[in-house]
Each structure stands twice: as structure tokens, then as C-alpha cells.
Amino acid sequence: MVYRRTQQVMKRLAARRSAILAAARDTASSGGMAAVQIAPVAVRANVAAGTVYRYFPSKADLISELIREVSRDEVAAIRGAADAAPGPSSALAAAVATVAVHMVSHGKLAWGILAEPVDVDVAATRLTSRREITGEIETRIVAAVRAGHLPAQDTSLAATALLGALHESLVGPLAPDHLDDPAKLRDVVQAATLLALRAVGVTDARARGLVVQAALPVRMPAGQHAG
Amino acid sequence: MVYRRTQQVMKRLAARRSAILAAARDTASSGGMAAVQIAPVAVRANVAAGTVYRYFPSKADLISELIREVSRDEVAAIRGAADAAPGPSSALAAAVATVAVHMVSHGKLAWGILAEPVDVDVAATRLTSRREITGEIETRIVAAVRAGHLPAQDTSLAATALLGALHESLVGPLAPDHLDDPAKLRDVVQAATLLALRAVGVTDARARGLVVQAALPVRMPAGQHAG
DNA sequence: CAAAGAACTGAACACTCGTTCAAACCGGAA
DNA sequence: TTCCGGTTTGAACGAGTGTTCAGTTCTTTG
Numbered sequence: 001m002v003y004r005r006t007q008q009v010m011k012r013l014a015a016r017r018s019a020i021l022a023a024a025r026d027t028a029s030s031g032g033m034a035a036v037q038i039a040p041v042a043v044r045a046n047v048a049a050g051t052v053y054r055y056f057p058s059k060a061d062l063i064s065e066l067i068r069e070v071s072r073d074e075v076a077a078i079r080g081a082a083d084a085a086p087g088p089s090s091a092l093a094a095a096v097a098t099v100a101v102h103m104v105s106h107g108k109l110a111w112g113i114l115a116e117p118v119d120v121d122v123a124a125t126r127l128t129s130r131r132e133i134t135g136e137i138e139t140r141i142v143a144a145v146r147a148g149h150l151p152a153q154d155t156s157l158a159a160t161a162l163l164g165a166l167h168e169s170l171v172g173p174l175a176p177d178h179l180d181d182p183a184k185l186r187d188v189v190q191a192a193t194l195l196a197l198r199a200v201g202v203t204d205a206r207a208r209g210l211v212v213q214a215a216l217p218v219r220m221p222a223g224q225h226a227g
Numbered sequence: 228m229v230y231r232r233t234q235q236v237m238k239r240l241a242a243r244r245s246a247i248l249a250a251a252r253d254t255a256s257s258g259g260m261a262a263v264q265i266a267p268v269a270v271r272a273n274v275a276a277g278t279v280y281r282y283f284p285s286k287a288d289l290i291s292e293l294i295r296e297v298s299r300d301e302v303a304a305i306r307g308a309a310d311a312a313p314g315p316s317s318a319l320a321a322a323v324a325t326v327a328v329h330m331v332s333h334g335k336l337a338w339g340i341l342a343e344p345v346d347v348d349v350a351a352t353r354l355t356s357r358r359e360i361t362g363e364i365e366t367r368i369v370a371a372v373r374a375g376h377l378p379a380q381d382t383s384l385a386a387t388a389l390l391g392a393l394h395e396s397l398v399g400p401l402a403p404d405h406l407d408d409p410a411k412l413r414d415v416v417q418a419a420t421l422l423a424l425r426a427v428g429v430t431d432a433r434a435r436g437l438v439v440q441a442a443l444p445v446r447m448p449a450g451q452h453a454g
Numbered sequence: 455c456a457a458a459g460a461a462c463t464g465a466a467c468a469c470t471c472g473t474t475c476a477a478a479c480c481g482g483a484a
Numbered sequence: 485t486t487c488c489g490g491t492t493t494g495a496a497c498g499a500g501t502g503t504t505c506a507g508t509t510c511t512t513t514g
Contacts, residue, residue, distance in 0.1 A: 005482095005490085006481080006482070008481090009481075009482090009490090009491095013491090032344075034344060037470095037471065037472085038471075038472060038473080039471080039472090047493090048492060048493045048494055049472090049493085049494070050473085050474075050475080050492070050493060050494070050495095051491080051492055051493075053472095053473070053474080054491070054492080058472080058473085059471095059472065059473090115342065115399075116344055117259075117261060117343055117344055123400070126400070127400055127401070130400065130401055131401065134401060151431060153418070153422075154418050157396050157403070157415065157418050157419065157422070158422060160395055160396045160399065160401045160402070161392040161393070161395060161396040161419060161422050161423075162392070163395060164391040164392045164393070164394055164395020164396060164399060165391045165392035165395070165426065166388070166391070167391055167395065168387055168388060168390060168391020168392070168394065168395070169384050169387045169388035169391060172342075172387065172391060173350070173353070173354055173357060174354070174357055174358065174361060175387070176384070188384065191380070191381050192384065192388060195380075195384070195385060195388050195426045195427070196388075196426070198426050198427070198428060199392065199422045199423065199425050199426035200425070201425060201431060204378060204428060231512070231513085232460085232511095232512095233511080233512070235511095236460090236461095236511070236512090240461090264500090264501065264502085265501075265502060265503080266501075266502090274462080274463090275462060275463045275464055276463085276464070276502090276503085277462070277463060277464065277465095277503085277504075277505080278461080278462055278463075280502095280503070280504080281461070281462075285502080285503080286501095286502060286503090
């Protein structure tokens, strides 16, 4: 044997893998999942189409990994926001506001990860990701119910519905689209969050307070995309 | 001129056109929009693939018409239910419950009409249909707000969010799937409707009453599919 | 019944991707 | 420098599907 992967080569391989994933992510961000085709992604990653297949066995695997990656970031963000909140209700508000902010700032990507139809092979991965995200929300709803801040309810259905409400109103085809203006953006996020909190039984006055608390400290996107 | 379409022929042509649309609808009902392909639809309509093109200029046109048709039925159902209600709040509850019932009973079709990605040429039609449906809901929200039953709010965003919440919790991939049991089905519809009403600011106690009122008189699917 | 034109058929075409693979290329070892 | 095998390339392949069209069948009229 006359050949061994040197440190430098391994580094280059890892970088290339990341580049492909990043290219896929960028593509999904701007054009949705349907735009994530091997050829464009390869071009974006400065690689030939065939090369993609040395890093991912199939397109389905590439997309599955992309979904896992984005979903992992999302869950971490929700946890971070919720765990920093002072009480169960604030935690729920923070969780919901976090999801809302991420959705408006990552529009197409959020839609692609959560809802846009994909190959059956990816459906399972996507389902897992969805469950993880709604699970985070459900956890906070359950805590708030336990604390007596919310009425007893089907928390699983509630968490799912919340995600749907945010999704539809913020990144769906009927979502307001002139969100360049940060003020407008914040208004929309707050309105959606308020609506979502009321849905699970937070009373109106209380909800307004929670929303303001939760939405204010949130920083815009920025990070989320390193590697 | 030696040939004229006789009455009988025109009838047959119209019937064939309906048959193709119905086949498309059935296909979408069982397999989603993605399953609506020319060849299978043609087979289902007892027609050759080429014949479809004598009735619809392209697949996009066929699907656009299908969406318009379903959407028209849906809007009519919402109007019927809402207009029969005694007051603004009941009307809103009836509208929401109607959408909920139709969604659970027409799962894949609802999803396909509302959300499943389609050709860009169809996107415009779909957008119109969505606007019509959310418009119906928004109208009832506005009425309830005017009547002082709901707090002032962004009614457009609210209507969109409601549709999203129902959609996600009732026909989305995380929706409960063992809805063969009518009792279970009614529970889910009621829970989702309750959630949606609370979201726009109906107070919990009042919402429960409205939901019961609205959900009970609703008859299952049955019709909806004639021609 | 014959002629003419409309409607229908279904195989062939065109186009879009995901995937493959033989040839070219490159980095490491001697 | 030379050899070797891992890596990359990109053209070619193949599967899936919307669309077309020459040939066939059906309907009407005289």
C-alpha cells in the first residue's frame, strides 16, 4: 500500500462535503426543495455532478441530511429561547416566537424543510424532524398546562396546529411578502405569536405581555448558517 | 357544411369532459396532486391519453379547473353553513367547523388543492382559490369583530393562520390518522375548531358552546362529488 | 350506402432529471 | 521523477411523464 489519506486531504474532503450541503441549503433557501437538483447544487458547490455521489449515496440522502441539519439548528434555537425564559408561559411564548422569527427570516427553507413534498425516501426523515420541532413546542404547552396557566387540551394536536398556523401565515403563499421592513416584520411575528398563544388558551392580556417579552430579545437570523 | 354536432353528441362530449375531471378528482383524492398524471387519469376516465388533450389544452389547465371546481364547492359549503348561523360568532364557528370537517373527510384532496406544490402555471389559480376560502373566513372574523365579540386584529393574517392550523392538524403529515372512528373524528374536528376560535379571541367558555353548536348539525361528506 | 369531417387512439417523441462510469487528474510514496 | 490508486469529471444513459400526430373509428349528411 502506497497511498494514505493525509491530514490535508481529509480536511479537503470534509470541506467539500460541507460545501455541497451548504450549496443544497442555499438552493433550498432561494428556490425551495424542488430546486435542489443535483446539477445546480453541484455547480454551486464548484463540483461536478458525479462528485456529489462520492459524498452522498443519493439525492434522497443529501436532502435527508440537509433536513436533519436545519432541524437540529431549529430545535437548538427553540430550546435556547425557551430555557432562558423565567416561567412556563414565557417559555412557551419564547418557543413560539422563535419559530415565528425563523420562519419569516428563512421563508423558503422553512417551507421546504417542513412541508414541501419530497421523495418518499425523505418523508421519514422529514417526519422525524417535524416531530422533534412540534415536540419542543408540545413540551412547553404541557408545562404551562401543568402550571395551571392553560386549560387541559390535546397538546399534540395543539402543537401541530400552532406550527401550521405560523407556517401558513408567515411563509405560506398567502403570507405578507413585503417583509424587508424590520418593523413590519416584527409586527407580523408578534401578531402571529399572539394568535398562536391565544389558540392554546393564553388569555389575551397575558398573551400580549408574553409576546412582547418573547419577541423583543430575539435577534435576527445572522448565525444559523455557519457549518 | 355537412356535419353538425347533434344534441346527443354534445351531451356525450360534456359527459366525457366531466368524466375526465372526475377521474382527476378521484386520483387526487387518493394519491394527492402528484398522482394526477395524464395517463392514469385517462385510464380512469376510460379514454386514451391523447383524448384528454381534446378537452384540456394542457395538464396545467386540467388541474387548474379541478382546483377551481373543488374550491367553488368549498366556498359554497362555508357560505351555506355560515349564513345559516344565528349570529356572527356562530357564523364564524360554523365556517371553521365546515372547513375542518371537509378537511378530515377529503384529506389528500384538501392538501392537494391547498398546499401541494404544482406547476407554476397552476400556482396562480391555486392562489385565487386560497384567497377565496380564507376570504370567506375573514369575512366572518370581521363581522364578529364588528359585533364586538372579538378583539381588533389583523383579520387577514388571522384567517390565513386559521386555515393553516386546521390544515396542519387535520391533514398534515402529523395529523392523527385513525379517523375511521366517527367519534374520534368528531373529537378531533371539535378540538381543532375550538383551538382555531380561541386563536382569534373567542373566550374559552363561549368557544366550547359555539363549537358544539357548529359541529353538530354538520353532515358528513356524501355529496360534494356529483357533477 | 357513400362521403366527409370530427373524435379517438396509442405509440412515438421530447424533455427533464437522477445516476453511472470510463477517462483524466492529482496527491503521496519510493 | 515515476508509479499507483484515490478523486474528479462530464458526457452518456435510463426512467418517468407531458405532449403530439398519423392512422383509425365514429357520426352526420345527402
